[in-house]
Amino acid sequence: MEGSNDLDAVRTNLQDGIVSSSVQVAALSRSFGEIKAVDEISFEVGEAEIFGFLGPNGAGKTTTISMLCTLLRPTSGRATIGGYEIVDDPEGVRREIGIVFQDSTVDERLTARENLVFHGELFGMARNDIRPRAEQLLDRVGLLGRADDAVITFSGGMRRRLEVARGLMHWPSVLFLDEPTVGLDPQTRRSIWAYARSLRDTEGVTIFLTTHYMDEAEACDRVAIMDHGKIVAIDTPERLKARLGGDLVSLSGPDNEALAREVRDSFEIDPRFENNAVEFNIERGGDFIPILLNRIQGEVRSVGIRPPTLEDVFVSMTGHQIREAEASEEDKLRSMHQRGFGRRGG
Amino acid sequence: MTADQATAEVGKHSEIGSTRRSTGRASFLQVVRVIWLREILIYVRDRPRMISAFAMPVLMLVLFGEGLGNSIATLPGDISYRQFFFPGMVAMQVLMSSVFSGVSIVTDRQFGFLREILVAPVSRTAICFGKIVGGATLALANGLVMFAIAPLLGIDISLEIVAKLIGLIALVSFMLTGVGVAMGSRLRSVESFQMLSQVAIMPGMFLSGIFFPVNNLPVWMDVLVKVNPVTYAVAPIREIALSKQLSELPADAPFQITHVDWFGYTLSTWEELGIVVIFGVAMLTIAIRGVRTVD
Numbered sequence: 001m002e003g004s005n006d007l008d009a010v011r012t013n014l015q016d017g018i019v020s021s022s023v024q025v026a027a028l029s030r031s032f033g034e035i036k037a038v039d040e041i042s043f044e045v046g047e048a049e050i051f052g053f054l055g056p057n058g059a060g061k062t063t064t065i066s067m068l069c070t071l072l073r074p075t076s077g078r079a080t081i082g083g084y085e086i087v088d089d090p091e092g093v094r095r096e097i098g099i100v101f102q103d104s105t106v107d108e109r110l111t112a113r114e115n116l117v118f119h120g121e122l123f124g125m126a127r128n129d130i131r132p133r134a135e136q137l138l139d140r141v142g143l144l145g146r147a148d149d150a151v152i153t154f155s156g157g158m159r160r161r162l163e164v165a166r167g168l169m170h171w172p173s174v175l176f177l178d179e180p181t182v183g184l185d186p187q188t189r190r191s192i193w194a195y196a197r198s199l200r201d202t203e204g205v206t207i208f209l210t211t212h213y214m215d216e217a218e219a220c221d222r223v224a225i226m227d228h229g230k231i232v233a234i235d236t237p238e239r240l241k242a243r244l245g246g247d248l249v250s251l252s253g254p255d256n257e258a259l260a261r262e263v264r265d266s267f268e269i270d271p272r273f274e275n276n277a278v279e280f281n282i283e284r285g286g287d288f289i290p291i292l293l294n295r296i297q298g299e300v301r302s303v304g305i306r307p308p309t310l311e312d313v314f315v316s317m318t319g320h321q322i323r324e325a326e327a328s329e330e331d332k333l334r335s336m337h338q339r340g341f342g343r344r345g346g
Numbered sequence: 347m348t349a350d351q352a353t354a355e356v357g358k359h360s361e362i363g364s365t366r367r368s369t370g371r372a373s374f375l376q377v378v379r380v381i382w383l384r385e386i387l388i389y390v391r392d393r394p395r396m397i398s399a400f401a402m403p404v405l406m407l408v409l410f411g412e413g414l415g416n417s418i419a420t421l422p423g424d425i426s427y428r429q430f431f432f433p434g435m436v437a438m439q440v441l442m443s444s445v446f447s448g449v450s451i452v453t454d455r456q457f458g459f460l461r462e463i464l465v466a467p468v469s470r471t472a473i474c475f476g477k478i479v480g481g482a483t484l485a486l487a488n489g490l491v492m493f494a495i496a497p498l499l500g501i502d503i504s505l506e507i508v509a510k511l512i513g514l515i516a517l518v519s520f521m522l523t524g525v526g527v528a529m530g531s532r533l534r535s536v537e538s539f540q541m542l543s544q545v546a547i548m549p550g551m552f553l554s555g556i557f558f559p560v561n562n563l564p565v566w567m568d569v570l571v572k573v574n575p576v577t578y579a580v581a582p583i584r585e586i587a588l589s590k591q592l593s594e595l596p597a598d599a600p601f602q603i604t605h606v607d608w609f610g611y612t613l614s615t616w617e618e619l620g621i622v623v624i625f626g627v628a629m630l631t632i633a634i635r636g637v638r639t640v641d
């Protein structure tokens with residue numbers, strides 16, 4: 001698939017049961033000077049799928065969305081949405097999509113309702129549809145009571161909900177959400193997610209979101225893991241985690257080196273040193289631990305076991321942590337260090 | 347599925363507007379209308395901006411009308427400097443408000459709203475026209491409001507004159523708003539817009555006949571005044587606003603105070619308007635190109 005400009009050649013493993021795709025991307029790239037913000041990515045998104053882009057800040061998520069939304073010209077590559085090509089037929093694409101940008105784009109001098117009506121008129125909705133649709137959406141996102149207040153009086157969460165409502169005004173078939181829940185309180189985050197799911201279920205809208213929150217990526221039907229402009233893996237969260245080979249077991253003692261050697265010799269496992277412990281993945285880790293402890297001679301002071309997370313997948317694919325943005329200073333230094341020196345092929 | 351679930355399921359889909367409908371495509375005029383409407387709405391809600399837009403020229407009229415009026419005593423006939431200055435002030439009001447209206451593109455960009463507009467399936471040219479018609483409407487309204495004080499200055503204004511002025515100022519506003527929109531589509535901060543528009547407006551204002559008759563000037567100034575497009579917008583406004591007073595001037599007046607002279611050739615009102623239109627179309631082209639390539 002590498003370097004392929006042919007849309008028909010793009011066949012990523014769609015989620016089971018989904019036959020047709022609403023978004024197809026082939027070798028899409030965008031450079032800013034020397035920086036390859038997006039580097040030959042190819043994937044498909046199925047109809048009525050909740051598809052997530054997971055990656056740290058600067059991975060190229062927003063750049064990808066900007067290209068798909070026809071606001072930014074690709075340097076090369078092709079993509080279609082609902083059958084319309086983003087460069088050849090941007091207007092067709094725009095009718096198909098709704099967008100909630102990373103940064104707020106509501107007019108705070110207008111009321112919530114006015115923002116929606118403006119949108120409806122700009123998108124050429126029928127006169128008779130605009131007001132009922134606005135009413136219905138405001139109700140769904142819990143803003144009907146504040147419909148006629150100027151947006152300047154709204155909290156961040158209310159604005160975001162309003163933007164979701166606005167993105168849906170013109171019945172788009174694909175809704176793009178760029179980091180929709182950043183900076184929101186947990187309750188609003190939950191409500192946006194509940195709403196996204198109900199939308200997909202009742203209106204069959206395809207939802208394409210970006211996030212750097214692991215728990216949000218877990219909630220997607222499929223996830224593309226993005227780093228440095230490339231997609232390093234793409235699959236359902238379950239299958240991505242399964243690639244790691246089971247539960248994550250970590251053990252530590254006075255002599256971790258010796259423990260690692262024993263694990264390697266007795267079980268033909270290749271453990272890693274992580275967080276001052278010896279770590280490895282194994283299927284049904286709970287059953288494995290008693291066997292392990294029976295066999296090992298060296299002193300073990302603590303044993304940990306947990307199912308793998310997408311964070312682990314990310315680390316194993318890219319060699320560094322995802323949460324640089326929110327990481328503590330110490331974490332930041334460590335991840336910088338990992339980027340510079342500890343890079344594993346991903 | 348239980349009966350309740352089934353009802354709920356049906357209910358979901360029969361909810362007003364919840365089924366997917368194909369949206370049409372907004373016509374050119376629909377787009378212009380909705381963009382225009384928003385400009386007006388935002389302006390009307392901004393009281394301080396409305397009031398200062400009105401107060402500024404009135405202040406100028408009082409200060410300059412009195413101060414300069416006493417030192418400039420060379421106007422022929424019975425025309426006082428205040429009367430002479432008044433149409434210039436209207437033109438100034440139109441000029442400033444036209445050019446400043448372009449700032450709305452910059453603020454739209456700053457608050458992110460520009461992306462909401464740019465991602466709509468509509469033509470950029472329509473968006474540009476919406477902005478221009480919006481700005482021009484505000485400039486027209488600001489200019490016309492000034493005529494409320496005309497009677498206080500002893501300027502005789504008939505309905506016919508008002509009707510002509512509306513048409514004229516509408517045209518001038520439309521043409522000058524192109525300048526603001528052309529600038530707004532290319533500048534990224536409100537501060538740079540304000541600086542640049544002042545740099546553009548100041549000479550446009552002082553070298554245009556707003557404050558003094560454009561003939562009988564020293565050569566270097568004469569050239570600058572006649573190169574300045576604003577001159578050709580000010581002259582017709584004054585010609586029409588003062589048409590009664592001007593028609594009463596004695597035939598042997600030492601010089602004419604409104605029409606622009608080119609090497610002894612006196613331009614007619616229509617010729618002056620022609621120049622305004624040519625300038626306006628050029629600005630419009632630049633504005634449309636600016637909005638087309640905005641990102």
Ligand SMILES: Nc1ncnc2c1ncn2[C@@H]1O[C@H](COP(=O)(O)OP(=O)(O)O)[C@@H](O)[C@H]1O
Pocket residue numbers: 032035036037055056057058059060061062063064
């Ligand atoms: N307009 C731009 N000009 C120059 N560089 C840009 C521009 N937009 C994005 N970039 C760069 O492209 C890379 C990807 O950015 P972005 O797509 O915003 O990442 P993400 O949304 O995943 O955080 C970053 O290195 C960023 O600095």
Ligand SMILES: [Mg+2]
Pocket residue numbers: 058061062063102178179
């Ligand atoms: Mg981003």
